[in-house]
Amino acid sequence: xxxxxxxxxxxxxxxxxxxxxxxxxxxxFSLSGGKIYxxxxxxxxxxxxLLSILxxxxxxxxxxxxxxxxEPFENERVTAEVCLIRESGGDVYDNTxxxxxxxxxxxxxxxxxxxxxxxxxxxxxxxxxxxxQSLSRGxxxxxGAVMGLAANARLTMFDESYLGMDAPSRYAFYDELIANYTxxxxxxxxxxxxxxxxxxxxxxxxxxHKGRLVLHDDVEAVRSRGVSVIGPAExxxxxxxxxxxxxxxxxxxxxxxTVYGTLDDDQRRAAxxxxxxxxxxxxxxxxVHLTGQPEAEAAR
Amino acid sequence: MFDDRSPIYQQIADxxxxxxxxxxxxxxxxxxxTNQYASFYRINPATAAKAFQQLTDEGYLYKRxxxxxxxxxxxxxxxxxxxxxxxxxxxxxxxxxEAKAIGITLDEIIHHLTNKxxxxxxxxx
Amino acid sequence: MSTVAKHLAxxxxxxxxxxxxIMILMMAGLALSFEVFGHYAxxxxxxxxxxxxxxxxxxxxxxxxxxxxxxxxxxxxxxHGITRRLFARGALVFAVASSAAFSxxxxxxxxxxxxxxxxxxxxxxxxxxxxxxxxxxxRFYVEITLAGLLFLLSGWVIGLLFYxxxxxxxxxxxxxxTLPVIGGIAMGVSTMAGVEMSFVNVVLxxxxxxxxxxxxxxxxxxxxxxxxxxx
Numbered sequence: 001x002x003x004x005x006x007x008x009x010x011x012x013x014x015x016x017x018x019x020x021x022x023x024x025x026x027x028x029f030s031l032s033g034g035k036i037y038x039x040x041x042x043x044x045x046x047x048x049x050l051l052s053i054l055x056x057x058x059x060x061x062x063x064x065x066x067x068x069x070x071e072p073f074e075n076e077r078v079t080a081e082v083c084l085i086r087e088s089g090g091d092v093y094d095n096t097x098x099x100x101x102x103x104x105x106x107x108x109x110x111x112x113x114x115x116x117x118x119x120x121x122x123x124x125x126x127x128x129x130x131x132x133q134s135l136s137r138g139x140x141x142x143x144g145a146v147m148g149l150a151a152n153a154r155l156t157m158f159d160e161s162y163l164g165m166d167a168p169s170r171y172a173f174y175d176e177l178i179a180n181y182t183x184x185x186x187x188x189x190x191x192x193x194x195x196x197x198x199x200x201x202x203x204x205x206x207x208x209h210k211g212r213l214v215l216h217d218d219v220e221a222v223r224s225r226g227v228s229v230i231g232p233a234e235x236x237x238x239x240x241x242x243x244x245x246x247x248x249x250x251x252x253x254x255x256x257x258t259v260y261g262t263l264d265d266d267q268r269r270a271a272x273x274x275x276x277x278x279x280x281x282x283x284x285x286x287x288v289h290l291t292g293q294p295e296a297e298a299a300r
Numbered sequence: 301m302f303d304d305r306s307p308i309y310q311q312i313a314d315x316x317x318x319x320x321x322x323x324x325x326x327x328x329x330x331x332x333x334t335n336q337y338a339s340f341y342r343i344n345p346a347t348a349a350k351a352f353q354q355l356t357d358e359g360y361l362y363k364r365x366x367x368x369x370x371x372x373x374x375x376x377x378x379x380x381x382x383x384x385x386x387x388x389x390x391x392x393x394x395x396x397x398e399a400k401a402i403g404i405t406l407d408e409i410i411h412h413l414t415n416k417x418x419x420x421x422x423x424x425x
Numbered sequence: 426m427s428t429v430a431k432h433l434a435x436x437x438x439x440x441x442x443x444x445x446x447i448m449i450l451m452m453a454g455l456a457l458s459f460e461v462f463g464h465y466a467x468x469x470x471x472x473x474x475x476x477x478x479x480x481x482x483x484x485x486x487x488x489x490x491x492x493x494x495x496x497x498x499x500x501x502x503x504x505h506g507i508t509r510r511l512f513a514r515g516a517l518v519f520a521v522a523s524s525a526a527f528s529x530x531x532x533x534x535x536x537x538x539x540x541x542x543x544x545x546x547x548x549x550x551x552x553x554x555x556x557x558x559x560x561x562x563x564r565f566y567v568e569i570t571l572a573g574l575l576f577l578l579s580g581w582v583i584g585l586l587f588y589x590x591x592x593x594x595x596x597x598x599x600x601x602x603t604l605p606v607i608g609g610i611a612m613g614v615s616t617m618a619g620v621e622m623s624f625v626n627v628v629l630x631x632x633x634x635x636x637x638x639x640x641x642x643x644x645x646x647x648x649x650x651x652x653x654x655x656x
Contacts, residue, residue: 036344048653057503058650074647079506088654091504093436093497107432108505153506174342182335182345200308200343220307220347280306 006034007068007081007154007187009054014063016049016211023049025211027063031204033155036181038202038219039191042291046211047191048087051159054189055084067155080110083153085161089144092132098143099128102150109151117150123172141165145173149180157189174201195284205283209291219283226281226289227263230256235274246289258289308343312351320360320375321383327373331361429507429515430522433498437490441523444486448530451478452537459541476555479534480569483527484576490523491580495642496588500651509646516581517639524573531573532556532566564624571631578638585645588652 009031016024024046031037041047052058053065056072056079065072072078092101098121106114121128124142127135135143141164148156162173178201181188192198199205205222207215215222226246229236233255236248240257248257258281263271271278281289319325334352338345352369355361360375372378399409455474494516502512535556542548556565586595 035346052651055504056508059648074508074510076506076508076511079503079508082506084504086504086653091501091651091654093501104432104435105505107435108428108502108507171342175339178339178342178345182338200341200347203344203346219344220309220350223307224310 006032006185008033008066009155009187010064010066010069011050012064014050014053014065015061016046016053016058017061022211024053024060024063027208027211027213029206029213029216031187033068033187034185035203036177036188036190036201038195038199038205039189039208040193040195040205040287041191041208042193045208045291047208048159049211050208051084051086051157051189051191054155055079055082055157057084081154082157083109083148083151083155084157084159085144085148086159087161087163089137089140089142089161089164090147092143092147094133095131097129097131098126101132101143102146105147105151109153111152113150113152116152117146120146120149120176123176124169137164138166138169142169142173145176149176152184153186155187155189157191159191160193163192163194170197174198177201195287196282199283207287207290214290222286223280223283225260225262226283226286227259227261228256228279228281229259229271229276230254230279231274231276235276239271239274239276246286247292258285260286260290308347309350309354312337312341312343312348313354316351316355317360317379320371321379323376325371327371327375329371330367331369331371333368427511427515427518429502429512430518432502433494433516433519434522436498437523440490441526444483445527445530448479448483448527448534451475452530452534455534456537456541459545472551473535473538473554475534475538479531479538480555483531484573487520487524487527487573487577488580491520491577491582492584493580494520494577495581495584495646499646499649500654503651509649513643513646520574520577520581524570524577528566528570528573531569532562535565536562568624568627568631571628571635575631575634575638578635578642582638582642582645585642585649589645589649 009029011030012028014024014027015022027046027050039047039050049058053060054067054072056074059073067078067082070078072082093104096104102114102117102121105117106112118128121143124139124146126139126142126146132140132143141162144158144161145165148158148161162170165173177188190198190201199219202219205215205217205219206213217225229240231239232253233250236255236257240259244260246258246260248255250256263278268278316325316331325331331352332340334345334349337343337348337352341348352361356363356369359378360372361369362372363369395409396406399406452475498516499509499512503509536559539548539554539556539559542551542554548554556562583595583599586598589595590598
């Protein structure tokens with residue numbers, strides 16, 4: 001057996017067209033692999049389209065997609081190493097008992113860890129002798145979590161699939177994800193629009209909006225990069241001239257803006273002297289500012 | 301446990317420093333491993349590793365290969381020294397500024413602090 | 426046997442088992458009804474009972490299996506890291522094996538029915554009995570196996586059409602797709618009905634239909650997108 005090498009991902013100018021609508025519109029990024037990536041985007045931003053192409057669920061319209069240096073579509077060397085669990089909680093037979101599904105998965109995926117799957121199913125209290133169609137939404141999501149983690153695929157993707165679980169189950173999922181990743185480091189991509197809860201699981205974060213990449217960075221760097229600036233409108237405008245301003249709102253003569261970028265000590269001192277108040281910005285706020293109505297901002 | 305507004309590794313490092321400063325972690329004590337820390341606080345292992353890297357770079361922790369990470373002998377002294385240097389700027393200056401703004405004189409502050417062997421009183425009389 | 430074919434065999438073992446048991450029960454019933462009621466049971470019978478029960482029913486069953494392969498099994502297996510190409514290859518093996526297995530029972534039914542009718546002196550009253558001579562059994566088996574395969578494959582194609590296209594588009598495309606199927610089957614049926622055509626010609630026409638329908642299935646399936654499932 002070759003040693004487990006993380007699968008890098010290269011995406012260049014990726015397009016996916018549904019008739020007149022471009023779900024992905026020239027998306028480009030590259031991931032070194034072996035990390036837990038957060039894929040953030042609003043509903044309809046193209047998250048699911050991107051993951052579907054990576055998992056070879058659908059064919060791209062144009063552009064380049066390489067996983068471990070190879071095109072994934074209809075390439076069994078890649079697809080055997082990739083697992084995508086979709087929103088509904090994974091693609092499985094509805095009229096089949098859980099214990100059989102796990103056995104089937106073990107037959108179809110050489111890397112599937114059946115013992116681990118049984119252990120996880122027990123932790124999520126899944127009724128092994130019941131059919132999938134008799135499961136609650138939360139149990140369906142938990143089944144997706146089990147299938148995804150136990151698949152042991154070198155690229156494992158969860159497309160908001162865990163959101164159907166209640167809070168205790170979601171936390172159990174986060175625990176298992178970290179334990180699994182620590183023991184067997186590989187590439188995970190987790191898409192979400194509920195950021196606060198999962199952001200700390202990520203090492204890097206990608207934000208896509210309208211089928212394009214808005215941001216890709218180390219999540220810790222992103223956290224230190226958003227700065228809110230509050231003060232008299234003219235002073236704020238002077239200070240933020242030349243900085244990347246994401247949004248702004250005014251209340252009387254006071255203006256509050258969110259700046260993206262690291263301020264150095266000189267800038268911070270200058271801000272203090274000018275009577276401006278600087279504050280941190282959460283990843284969630286930053287996400288909202290980066291993806292929320294940029295047109296309205298440009299007009300201001 | 302952590303807020304989302306500043307780098308989490310920074311918050312972890314700060315918490316461990318605080319534990320050392322207040323004596324909850326003593327010289328020679330072993331700290332949790334990166335992985336234990338990651339699963340305990342549900343954070344990415346790389347984030348935890350970054351915090352420990354910073355703490356070893358700054359000399360508060362040291363690594364023993366294959367065993368784990370431990371609190372350095374002079375970690376507490378070093379931290380106290382550092383905090384002392386910043387005490388007046390970081391803690392006293394803002395207090396004085398606030399006092400000035402609301403009209404409390406320095407005398408009042410001194411009186412308050414020296415009253416009842418330095419224990420802060422509930423009210424001023 | 427490929428992973429996919431094995432998986433499909435495992436997946437359909439109960440459905441197949443139940444359907445095959447019913448066929449065997451029918452066969453036994455057919456034989457028994459004569460034992461119990463004598464020739465009154467089939468006094469006015471002018472055609473083969475088994476032709477309806479034992480020949481047409483399994484074909485439509487295989488047709489439904491074809492639809493299921495395209496709309497249920499394909500998406501699940503692609504989600505488990507199997508390529509469409511590998512699936513199609515395994516599904517074809519499974520399809521041939523399915524048709525071959527059901528055809529054994531279909532043929533057995535005719536042999537049994539024939540024996541029963543002959544024993545009761547009824548064969549003379551029946552026009553165009555599907556299995557004209559017992560010595561034709563081998564050729565007959567090949568023809569019904571190919572016809573069963575055609576039913577399954579056309580189910581696969583129609584399943585894919587509805588999976589891929591909007592319903593009205595699929596309906597529009599339907600006649601085009603069914604032409605070769607209808608052609609292939611009509612040939613098989615017409616020979617059975619007594620229209621003179623050599624065994625080799627029938628098989629050639631059926632094989633041509635298999636190739637055309639398989640090609641259609643291949644083109645419809647090779648880049649099919651796996652649709653989102655409703656939660």
